[in-house]
Amino acid sequence: MEELKEKLKVKGLKLTPQRRATLEVLFNNQGQHLNTEEIYAIVKEKCPEIGLATVYRTLQLLDEMGLISKLNLDDGCSRYEFNNHDEDHQHHHLICQSCGAVIEVELDLLDQLEEAIEKEYRFRIKDHKVKFFGICSNCD
Amino acid sequence: MEELKEKLKVKGLKLTPQRRATLEVLFNNQGQHLNTEEIYAIVKEKCPEIGLATVYRTLQLLDEMGLISKLNLDDGCSRYEFNNHDEDHQHHHLICQSCGAVIEVELDLLDQLEEAIEKEYRFRIKDHKVKFFGICSNCD
DNA sequence: ATTTTATTTGAAAAGGGTTATTATTTGAGA
DNA sequence: TCTCAAATAATAACCCTTTTCAAATAAAAT
Numbered sequence A, B: 001m002e003e004l005k006e007k008l009k010v011k012g013l014k015l016t017p018q019r020r021a022t023l024e025v026l027f028n029n030q031g032q033h034l035n036t037e038e039i040y041a042i043v044k045e046k047c048p049e050i051g052l053a054t055v056y057r058t059l060q061l062l063d064e065m066g067l068i069s070k071l072n073l074d075d076g077c078s079r080y081e082f083n084n085h086d087e088d089h090q091h092h093h094l095i096c097q098s099c100g101a102v103i104e105v106e107l108d109l110l111d112q113l114e115e116a117i118e119k120e121y122r123f124r125i126k127d128h129k130v131k132f133f134g135i136c137s138n139c140d
Numbered sequence C: 001a002t003t004t005t006a007t008t009t010g011a012a013a014a015g016g017g018t019t020a021t022t023a024t025t026t027g028a029g030a
Numbered sequence D: 001t002c003t004c005a006a007a008t009a010a011t012a013a014c015c016c017t018t019t020t021c022a023a024a025t026a027a028a029a030t
Helices: A002-010 A017-028 A036-046 A052-064 A111-121 B002-010 B017-028 B036-046 B052-064 B111-121
Strands: A068-072 A078-082 A092-096 A102-105 A124-135 B068-072 B078-082 B092-096 B102-105 B124-135
Touching: A002 A017, A017 A036, A017 A052, A017 A078, A036 A052, A036 A078, A052 A068, A052 A078, A092 B111, A102 B111, A111 A124, A111 B092, A111 B102, B002 B017, B017 B036, B017 B052, B017 B078, B036 B052, B036 B078, B052 B068, B052 B078, B111 B124
Parallel strands: A092 A124, B092 B124
Antiparallel strands: A068 A078, A092 A102, A124 B124, B068 B078, B092 B102
């Protein structure tokens, strides 16, 4: 939360109760992949006067600041998750093509690939998004 | 194109001029990442009577059949590219955060990671989508 | 503590990509 | 050729997201 205040100040932006509450919802629901409407519903419990447009604006902002990440599951809406900064990189996602489950993978193991890319394409990698599609252990 | 006819027949679907033309557009524009409107505009040259809704339906169908792949660049629309079946896996994308360029990477090097995931999570991987964000050589 | 000012918000409208509807047409097997 | 399920074109509907704008507010200046 202090990090949010800092990053906002740098850009001349304000720390409002709405922004605070929205970030808290993401923080308190790690491991889930809430979409904007779902986040809106939860934020409203603590912050009943908040508008949906504000939630959209705030999520966009938090994503740009790197505090949360947008996740696209091709279900017609954007989903978000809190960025746990204990890790260097974003975790990966396993998406079951049978039941739709979304599993988080803490393994990274992309160093070799990233090194090869940086060398071969002279591309400075800052971040990545990796999704694997297949069949989860429950469905197999 | 024969592959399309085969896969359609299996599902009891028909090979129409519209579907043929749409797949040809993707085939003839490999390396680009056309969105639906752009594809529509090109298809219209050869197939002027085609409707936009048909293009949407066809792209969805071709994606499901694995002949093309949807690509999400977070620019508010879906983009598609022809699947070159010479390779086993989808290629990766490098996305420049400065100029927006999208570069295709033929390196794979995910075997090690995929093996670890299959073992650790008992998840049978069928496909993957990998995006790297950073600064391309032109912008650096 | 007030004042000031640029930022933020809520509500509602507008936007824009995508999907659904429906009558008509058509591919492909019988 | 005949038959019929599948596909199409046109357009309306959908729905997620963004914009608009007047009112409210955080935070710095006084």
